[in-house]
Amino acid sequence: MDLFPAGLGHDSVGAELARRGVPRREFLSFCASLAALMALPAGSEAAVAAAVSAARRQSVIWLSFQECTGCAESLTRSHSPSLENLLFDLISLDYQHTLQAASGEAAEAARMAAMRENQGKYLVIVDGSVPLANPGYCTIAGMSVADILRETVANAMAVVAVGSCAAYGGLPAAQPNPTGAVPISSLVMDKPVVNVPGCPPIPTVITGVLAYFLTFGRLPELDAQGRPKAFYGETIHDRCYRRPFYDQGKFAESFDDEGARKGWCLFKLGCRGPITYNACATTKWNGGVSFPIQSGHGCLGCSEAKFWDMGPFYQPLSTPTATSRMNLAGAAVAGAAAGLAVLAANLGKKSAAQAAHEPIGVADLVKDKAK
Amino acid sequence: MSANELLIWARGSGFNLALALLVVGLLLRGFEIFSLGRKTDLAPARARSPGSGWKTVFSRTLPPLGLVARSPTTYLGGYVFHVSLFLVIFFYPPHIAFLHALTGATWPALATPVVDGIAAMGLAALVALLVSRIGNPVKRFLSGFADYLAWTLAFLPMLTGYLAYHHLTPDYSLTLGLHILSAELMLALLPFTRLFHAVSLIAARWYTGENFGRKGVAT
Known part of the structure; x- marks a missing residue:
């Protein structure tokens, strides 16, 4: 099987890999590991390789909101150079604060251009949560991130929430959640949302989800929390x-x-x-x-x-997170007080019974002769 | 409420609430039972029987002769369930960690596959006891809501713990949360249900033994 045939479009992944001189063996090995990661049947690595090779470079818009850039760091600085990184390069990353060369108005123009040229076909990757308590808490180019999200996903094919902040709210949403941070899935209702949680997520898992999308043209099977089962199926x-x-x-x-x-x-x-x-x-x-x-x-x-x-990090999972001694002392006092009250009531009842007691003599036990 | 939120509540506020109810209930019932006392027995003792109360505490742990054969499910099921519950609570590593966090004391654990087998036997015994209770006309007649409530309170933590250990449900966190909640329910209701025998057992047997000894009845 020719993985990088000459007939591939110049913007295909295969053409880009051939241009970069990626060895066929390395590419197949990567596809085999992807197939295994995604729990695909044996022998499907060839289909994965062919599909990834022929796939058009996927337009991706990456939005970063309330986050620490750890997710992007995880992906880009994981084990460079690797084929995963190359593949990441081979998607058309049209907008990403940390990685893009453009800045200011040019950067925003790139986002708008990508949305216009790939209407209904582009992927939106989001890392970070969205603050709802005040739109001013997180803005980009003068727009609140909630508005940017709404505008960007309007014509997207799907949304991938990368990292625990985007998937669940993460650290910004931890108690007492001062910014009113919410996950992406609570704001995007009309598009498929894939959660790829982790702080940060495993780089291979991020690329695996993208590779699945490139291979099959659809999102992977998800669990009840919107996570790909292939990667989040077991503890x-x-x-x-x-x-x-x-x-x-x-x-x-x-x-x-x-x-x-x-x-x-x-x-x-x-x-x-x-x-x-x-x-x-x-x-x-x-x-x-x-x-x-x-x-x-x-x-x-x-x-x-x-x-x-979830309580202290260094405490066993089976232990209570915070046993309140005050609570316990209060309960002891309340219990003792209730016990004394019951005792008083019982003693009162006993006394009343004794007071109402009428002694019975032998005469009372004799049958009434009048009857 | 998500599964993780339920787990957080069960490990935090839920546990504190259950513990508070347990303490309130134990003190309340303790005062209620012990403060009333009994009338002084003015009759002279028929026999001198020092230690008959303590002897009864232990002797009544053994089945009366002949009754095991006549009612095997009740006796064997009862023993298997009680021993199983004791071992699972006190010798499963996460439970020891829990008790260590509460009391500061710790001790060696049993291997988890051993505890697993013991728990399975305990669950089977509980089911057998319930079937026997419902199937036997006399036991059914004698059983009321309080009996079935006590059975349920004992069964739920065992069942959810077993399901959680074996990952037999799609959501482990949810099962673990339900396991902790069911154990908390048992703790909170222990003083107010038949489960209180776990506390009153020794005092009740001691009293019976002393009384019997005084009256010259074999203990």
Whole structure:
């Protein structure tokens, strides 16, 4: 199979890869890993390769709102140079604050041009949440980000909410949520929205979602929270290489004890792997080198909604987040008071019964002769 | 409310509420029971039986001779369920972590597959006990709302815990949240339902044993 045939359009991914001299073997290997990541049937890597190769460069508008740029950093600085990065280059990234050369009015003009030229066909990637408490909290080129989002997604094909801020509100939405931050899905109702949560998300997962879209022309199968099932179908705990230690009851009690040195389970140190759906334990980070648990730190659950509000990071998941001693003392006082009240009532009842008691003599037990 | 919000509530406010209700209930019932006392028995004791109360606390843990054969489901099911519940609560690692956070005490755990097997036996025993209760005309006649409520309060945490451990539901966080909530429901209602026997058991047996000993009845 010729992956980069001469007949491909000059703006196709295949043509761009050929121009860059990407080896066929490397490209096929990438497609095979993508097929595996997306849980596609065996042998489908060839179909993935052909589809990606022939795909037209996808116009993408990337909007950044209340965020830290960690998501973009994750994607662009992950394990450069890699084919994932090249593929990212090969989408037509028409607007992105951090990466684009244009600025000011020229940048906004690029966004408008991309929207006009690819009407109904472009993808919108959003990282960051939208503040609703006051439109002035986050503006770009004088427009509130809520208005920019509304305007940009109006003619988009689909929206990808990258990172936990865009997917769930993230850190800006943590209690007490001073900016009234909301996720993208609560504002975009009439377009498909894919959530790719994580703080930041795994770069391969971001590229995987885009590759799926390029390959099949549709969005991947999503779970109830709008996440691609291929990447968020299982918990970290279920795929964790330390899971056998959990099953054996072997836990690290501190970050420098014998258990930690032996690589035992980090549940007691607050690992949230059991409730976190993500691909960290399988895809890993930095080119598959490692992931937080492998480097000795528990999972923070960053790809889950409200992960900032789930209590202390270093407390086991099965423990209460905040036991109030005042609450307990108050309950003890209330219980004792209620007990004393019941005691008083019972004693009163007993006294009343004693007072009303009429002694019965033998004469009372004799049948009434009159009857 | 999302699954994660439910979990956050269950681990925070929900737990504090349940714990407060448990403390209020335990003190209330404790005062109520112990403060009333009993009338002084003016009759002379028929026999001297030192320690009969404590002896009864332990002797009544064993089944009366012959009754296991006559009512195997009640006795064996009861033993399996109670032992299972005890082991699961006190020897499953996340539960130990929970008790450690509350009390500061800790102890070795059982391997989780062992606890899993024990929990399955406990669940099976509870189901068998319910079937027996409903199927046997005498037990059915003697059973009321309070009995079925106590059964439900004990069954729900076991069931949700088992479902959560095996990921048998689509949303693990939701199942975990429901597991914690069901355990909190059990804690909150423990003082006000038949589950209170977990607390009153020793005092009640001791009193019965002492009374019997005084009257010359074998304990």
